[in-house]
Amino acid sequence: MRITFLGHAGFAVETARSVVVMDPWLTERGAFDSAWMQLPRNHHLAPRVRELLETPGRERFLYVSHEHKDHFDPEFLATLQRRDFTVVIPRFLRSELQDIFAKYGCKRVIACEDGREIPFKGGYLKLYVSEQGTNRDSAVMVRGDGQCFINLNDCKLHDRLARITEEEGPIDVFTAQFSGAIWHPTCYEYSPETYAAISLKKRDSKFEAVARALEVVRPRAYLASAGPACFLDPTLFHLNFEKVNIFPNATTLFRFLEQRLPGAASKYLEPMPGDVLDIGSLDFVSLDQERVTQEGFDAYLRKYADDMAPLFRERRRNMLRAEVDEIHARLRVELQRKLDLLDLHERVGMPLYVELTELPERLLRVDFKGRRVDEVSELRETTRYTMKVSAADMVRVLDRKLTWEDFLLSFRLRLSRSPDVYEPILHGFLGVEIEDMRAFCEGVRSTESQRERTVVSVGQKRFSVQRFCPHQGADLAEGWVEEGKYLVCPRHRWQFDLDDGGRCLMNGSTLCAEPATDVVPEETEKPTVPAPVVEPRV
Structure with missing residues (x-):
């Protein structure tokens, strides 16, 4: 099995008899009304991806994880002429993706529910679907040629990873989002000190989620992907150079992981768009010519912004x-x-x-x-x-x-x-x-209706708490404890103070925590372990 990195969260996974193209975001117009642009730029890969999807001889699949335009790129997909491939998408309550691809004119569209397997010659791919509140996302696993790749991308399945790896067996290569993709605190009016403090906490929380995922999955290699993007609109350009924000690079993540997981067997890889990884050897068998380094980042980004300047001039107009x-x-x-x-x-x-x-x-x-x-x-x-x-x-x-x-x-x-x-x-x-x-x-009502409880052990103390997070229903039996009293949600890292009845520090919601004595049959006890303290590095 070989994996070509397409930039951002995009991959082309090739087995002996099949190819799966995942979330190709290649349009030169970027995403979210051109606010986000691919970093490094990857537009030169569009002909290669078209060739993979249009060339007969192998089973061909296009996987789109969710609706966000840094994953679902209608402008690029419209350029594909031969569409005799299979589109694989998650089945969400919101039918937008299904409606769009029903009109796309491809060979077939498979809208998958959670856990569905799609076989191909010599292997299969499998989707994991998550839909809570405003969040709709999915992850994908490809198994073929005796090897396995799990692409979590933005999907917050951290509370399910233990079960997934137990069911699927050894994972060779794993990738998951490590950079922020939200408007808080980026768009909020905070003092510089408050903004930096919130950003640092969010960044290290995201890093901790990656570290814990690696502890559970134990892959042979982790690929840094799904961020950060860059911001080339003149009104947003300053975000690229903030000393602390929620958009760290892979180098910062790897420093964190080396301290947080000393001696870990997983190999940390930062591919450039166009690089091709052989999963058997974990060696890059082909490297793209364009390499972006920390030393050349400033000049690279300013040249990129100059090239894209006409795009942003088009957006400006005076209104009556x-x-x-x-x-x-x-x-x-x-x-x-x-x-x-x-x-x-x-x-x-x-x-x-x-x-x-x-x-x-x-x-x-x-x-x-x-x-x-x-x-x-x-x-x-x-x-x-x-x-x-x-x-x-x-x-x-x-x-x-x-x-x-x-x-x-x-x-x-x-x-x-x-x-x-x-x-x-x-x-x-x-x-x-x-x-x-x-x-x-x-x-929201469905999440709140879940009343099952679980037991959390903290040292000599035991607490009975609601098992599912009141935010979006994550399984808190897969959470952990920090600072000796805060139960942390594995999905969004909300903290619940066990010494204060399980009250959330974010907004006052509660897990109704109480001291546990006898465990009733429907409860599931899962001791949690405090996370190691890691000195943040900026």
């Missing part, structure tokens, strides 16, 4: 006041439609203020408890959530050129919250499409 007024009115209607479908509106205890930067005197105030959107001239409450965005960026969402989540990931907005507490319902209100709002609310 009448256009801005129309966008303001449309936005108010959009927010009201979302609010009308938000069955959990009474849980949100603060208003949301939305400001078009061209109309700072005409704020839109979303009153969740009153279930109405009003226009006001100023902020009325100290307890509030605010969003500022330009009309030129907002109209792309209203015109359905971007989803709400794609817009949030474009980073072209500013947010603040007081108090600085994560509010999952408000977060869902912003990120979920109108047609998905009811399903979002049903998903």
Whole structure:
């Protein structure tokens, strides 16, 4: 088996009789309205990927993990002329991927439920599907030629990895996201010190998740992939050079892993787009000519930005006041439609203020408890959530050129919250499409309805807690304890204070923790072990 790295989270896995192309993101326009660009650039690989998918003689599969445009690239896929290959996608409640590929004209489309195997000559591929709240994602495993590759990409399956490896046996090569892919704290108005502190904590939390995954999977090699991207829009370019943020490079990760997992047998590899790895030997049998080094990073990025400058000039245009007024009115209607479908509106205890930067005197105030959107001239409450965005960026969402989540990931907005507490319902209100709002609310209720409990041991203490995380239902029996009292969710690393009834430090939700004496039959006891303290390196 050979693996060609296609850049970001893209791979082409070739066995003797088959090829599986995974998440090829190759368009020169990047993703999320061109806010994210591939790093290193990989556009030169488009002809190679077309050749792999269009050349007969082997079974050919195209796998798309989820809807995010740094994984699902419609612009590149439209360039494929011969489409006699099989598309493999996860089966989500939201049918967007299925609807798109139903019209694509390929040989067949297989929409897979969680755990489904798709056989091919000499092996099979298998999908793991995860859908909780606003998160829809999947991971894929390919087994062939007596070897195995698991690509977790962005999918947060950390609480399931032990079961997966127990079922599947030895894993040769493993890859999982190690860099941030969220708008917090990037888009939030924090002091530089607070921003750096939050970023460092999030970064090391992500690194810890990778380290624990490696402890469980124990692969022969780990491939650094799924980030970071780079940001070439002049308004975002500074993010590439922040001393501390949530977008670390692979070198920083590897330093962390070498301290965190001393003596680990896994080999850490950072491929460049176009590099080809032989899984048997774990040697690169072919290397791409373009190599990006830390020493040359600054010059490389500035040249890249110069090359892409025309793309961002195209985005700029001045808007007439009448256009801005129309966008303001449309936005108010959009927010009201979302609010009308938000069955959990009474849980949100603060208003949301939305400001078009061209109309700072005409704020839109979303009153969740009153279930109405009003226009006001100023902020009325100290307890509030605010969003500022330009009309030129907002109209792309209203015109359905971007989803709400794609817009949030474009980073072209500013947010603040007081108090600085994560509010999952408000977060869902912003990120979920109108047609998905009811399903979002049903998903929250479904997660909350899980009442099974588990026992956590911390030294001589034992606690009975709710087994599934109230956030998005991760199995806390696969969690761990930090600082002698915080139970950590393996999926999003939320911390629950066992000495305070299992209260979450993020937003006050709780696991209803209580001292455990006798273990009832339905409980599952899994002792957790404190994570080693690792000195962060910037």
